[in-house]
Amino acid sequence: MRADRRWSLVARYALLVLLAALVLFPIYITVVNSLLTPARMGNRPPALAPSNPQWHNYSAAWSDGHLGRYLANSFIVSISITVGQVITAILAAYAFAFLRFPLRGLLFVVFLATLMIPGEVTFFTNVDTIRSLGWYDSYAALIVPFLATGFGAFLLRQSFLTVPPDLRDAAALDGYGHWRFMAKVVVPLARPAIGAMSLFAFLGAWNQYLWPLVATKDERLRTVQIGLKSLATSQVDKIPVTYAGTVLAFVPIAILLLLFSKQLVRGLMAGAVKG
Amino acid sequence: MRRRKERQPYRLRETGLAYLMLLPAMVVFGVFVFYPFAKNFQLPFFSQPPKFGAISRPARYVGWKQWSDVLQSNDFRNTLLVTLKFTLITVPVGIALGLLLAVAAHQKLRGITVFRTIFSSTVATSIAVASVIFFSLTNPIVGFWQLRIGHGGITESPTWALPAICVVTVWQSLGLSFIVMSAGLQSIPDDLLEAARVDGAGAFSVFRNVTFPLLTPTLFFAFVVGSISSFQAFAQVDLLTQGGPLDHTRTLAYSIYKTSIEAGGPSDENKAAVFAIGLFVVVLILTVLQLRLERRVNYAR
Numbered sequence: 219m220r221a222d223r224r225w226s227l228v229a230r231y232a233l234l235v236l237l238a239a240l241v242l243f244p245i246y247i248t249v250v251n252s253l254l255t256p257a258r259m260g261n262r263p264p265a266l267a268p269s270n271p272q273w274h275n276y277s278a279a280w281s282d283g284h285l286g287r288y289l290a291n292s293f294i295v296s297i298s299i300t301v302g303q304v305i306t307a308i309l310a311a312y313a314f315a316f317l318r319f320p321l322r323g324l325l326f327v328v329f330l331a332t333l334m335i336p337g338e339v340t341f342f343t344n345v346d347t348i349r350s351l352g353w354y355d356s357y358a359a360l361i362v363p364f365l366a367t368g369f370g371a372f373l374l375r376q377s378f379l380t381v382p383p384d385l386r387d388a389a390a391l392d393g394y395g396h397w398r399f400m401a402k403v404v405v406p407l408a409r410p411a412i413g414a415m416s417l418f419a420f421l422g423a424w425n426q427y428l429w430p431l432v433a434t435k436d437e438r439l440r441t442v443q444i445g446l447k448s449l450a451t452s453q454v455d456k457i458p459v460t461y462a463g464t465v466l467a468f469v470p471i472a473i474l475l476l477l478f479s480k481q482l483v484r485g486l487m488a489g490a491v492k493g
Numbered sequence: 494m495r496r497r498k499e500r501q502p503y504r505l506r507e508t509g510l511a512y513l514m515l516l517p518a519m520v521v522f523g524v525f526v527f528y529p530f531a532k533n534f535q536l537p538f539f540s541q542p543p544k545f546g547a548i549s550r551p552a553r554y555v556g557w558k559q560w561s562d563v564l565q566s567n568d569f570r571n572t573l574l575v576t577l578k579f580t581l582i583t584v585p586v587g588i589a590l591g592l593l594l595a596v597a598a599h600q601k602l603r604g605i606t607v608f609r610t611i612f613s614s615t616v617a618t619s620i621a622v623a624s625v626i627f628f629s630l631t632n633p634i635v636g637f638w639q640l641r642i643g644h645g646g647i648t649e650s651p652t653w654a655l656p657a658i659c660v661v662t663v664w665q666s667l668g669l670s671f672i673v674m675s676a677g678l679q680s681i682p683d684d685l686l687e688a689a690r691v692d693g694a695g696a697f698s699v700f701r702n703v704t705f706p707l708l709t710p711t712l713f714f715a716f717v718v719g720s721i722s723s724f725q726a727f728a729q730v731d732l733l734t735q736g737g738p739l740d741h742t743r744t745l746a747y748s749i750y751k752t753s754i755e756a757g758g759p760s761d762e763n764k765a766a767v768f769a770i771g772l773f774v775v776v777l778i779l780t781v782l783q784l785r786l787e788r789r790v791n792y793a794r
Contacts (some may be wrong), residue, residue, distance in 0.1 A: 227602075230600065230602060231602070233597055234597055234598070234602075234605075234608045237593075237594060237597055237608075237612070238608055238611040238612070241594070241611060241612060241614065241615065241667060242611055242614065244623075244626050244627070244630060244664065245614070245618075245626070247630060247637050248626050248629070248630070251629065251630075251637065256635070259635040260634055260635045260639075264637045264638075305517075306517045306518040306521070307518070309514040309515070309517065309518070310514060310515050310518045312514055313510075313511040313512075313514040313515050317507050317508075317510060317511040317514075318501075318503060318504070318507060318508075318511075319503055319507060319508040319511035319512065320503055320508065322511070325515060325519075328522070329518070329522075332522050332526050332527075334773075334776055334777060334780055335526055335527075335530050335773065335776075336721075336725050336772065336773075336776060337725075338725050338727065338745075338746040338749055338750075338769070338772055339529075339530060339533065339749075339769040339770075339772055339773045340525065340526060340529035340530055340533075340769075341529075341749075341750075341753075342529075342749070342753035342754055342762050342765055342769075343528070343529030343532050343533070343536075343762070344525055344529050345754060346762075347524065347525070347528070347529070362521070362525075363521065363524075363525040364521075365517070365518075365521050366517065366518035366519075366520075366521035366522055367518075368522075371518065396510060424619070425619040425620070425621075427619070427620065427621055427727060427728035427731070428727050428728070428746070428750065431731070432750070432754055443619055443621040443622075443728070444621075446621050446622065446625050446732075447621070447625075447731075447732055449625070450625045450628055450629070450732065457629060457632070457635050460625065460629055461629060463625075464622055464625050464626055464629070467619075467621075467622055468617060468618055468622050471617040471618075471619075472614070472617035474617075475613075475616060475617050476610070479610070479613070482616070482672070483672055483676060
């Protein structure tokens with residue numbers, strides 16, 4: 219019986235290790251290849267570990283491959299979008315949760331309706347708009363169209379609605395106006411939801427591909443996703459550099475998600491559970 | 494700030510404050526979501542004559558003709574078919590693999606968090622990162638696998654280009670699928686599973702008769718969200734195949750891009766708008782479907 223259990227334990231770990239290896243394999247080989255010489259790459263059998271790590275591939279990707287520039291652009295754009303979305307979503311969610319005004323129900327539906335209109339449906343007209351505003355090839359083009367979010371407003375409204383009515387009454391007795399109530403009571407209480415929303419805003423902005431592709435053509439404004447494209451289409455003898463660039467593009471988000479995995483799951487589930 | 498009963502008259506100050514708070518978001522939505530969306534319904538009625546250098550001539554009204562031309566075109570039919578195939582492969586396979594990982598990780602073992610982290614790791618990749626990894630790994634000359642079909646790589650084969658795009662997509666979305674399926678599994682009360690086991694049900698029987706039915710809402714959710722994102726697939730096509738070979742991987746989103754603003758080529762937003770409305774209709778149907786099913790699932794409980 220005891221031996222039986224031990225074997226079942228071994229089998230379970232074996233299965234987990236096998237699955238983990240399968241999931242991680244492409245990433246692992248990418249890291250290995252990022253450390254090879256171009257000559258070693260085409261050779262058979264393929265390398266399963268770097269024998270003579272070529273760390274300079276990373277500096278080549280960073281400077282010659284402009285990865286440093288691309289990453290900086292991605293951070294600037296993603297952080298701006300995140301901050302902007304958090305502000306507009308807090309304001310909108312506060313109005314929907316705590317204020318009474320005509321057309322409130324209709325306007326909330328309008329906010330939700332934006333979730334059903336994907337960017338793939340609107341981008342070409344938006345490029346015309348950006349051009350006529352004189353924003354083509356600028357940070358404004360990459361940031362401004364994404365400063366509001368129906369998802370964020372929805373998520374925060376749900377969270378704001380759980381603020382106990384007693385707190386509102388107490389705050390009113392203390393002479394708090396709406397702005398102070400929002401800043402001192404509502405926002406601190408809703409921190410978990412705001413955290414989840416921020417993470418999603420950041421990831422969404424970081425992973426954007428279509429819009430940065432069509433709204434900019436200046437290499438200096440390229441985000442890392444589009445930058446990878448230029449890197450990948452470069453010469454064959456630079457392929458280790460492409461791998462190094464891919465790793466550099468992947469690592470910041472991996473770190474971010476390790477730090478905030480709780481927020482990620484919470485945000486995902488908020489989407490799954492109907493409001 | 495006090496709770497009020499309904500039917501009280503609105504207060505002017507409160508109303509003003511509310512509209513002020515909604516204004517920033519409404520401006521962004523108005524300019525970058527609703528205006529271009531509404532314009533899609535007007536664009537197909539007009540036709541833009543080709544430009545001659547810097548001189549652009551005014552658009553001409555063509556009525557419903559352009560709608561029917563586009564909807565009956567081979568291009569439209571092909572792109573719908575490709576996107577449908579792509580969706581019908583990536584969504585079920587993605588869900589099944591995510592569920593497999595979730596079931597494997599749904600046990601109390603020492604070090605299980607390490608495996609959970611690894612299984613969800615592909616959420617840190619973007620579809621562009623995944624595409625570049627795939628592109629480099631299967632490169633026919635210097636890749637790890639050196640997949641060669643005919644004279645070129647896998648993405649140049651009319652037969653294998655779409656499956657290749659599917660593999661990239663499934664791998665990239667695996668982490669997300671795992672997280673969603675895990676959360677679904679965790680929402681199933683342990684005592685229910687325990688009761689089934691006490692009644693003598695084997696592991697497979699418990700899964701089939703207890704776990705799986707209780708997981709239906711999660712599966713619906715994953716199916717709808719997965720389908721919507723499949724219909725928006727763009728980056729993997731742009732990076733790996735550019736819609737080729739012979740339009741075999743020309744997805745709906747890629748068609749909209751090609752038709753509307755292909756760099757250096759003929760751009761025709763009037764035509765692209767019809768494709769865009771097609772994409773919107775698909776998203777609309779899927780969303781309505783989800784709302785319907787969700788309601789039914791809740792009633793059934």
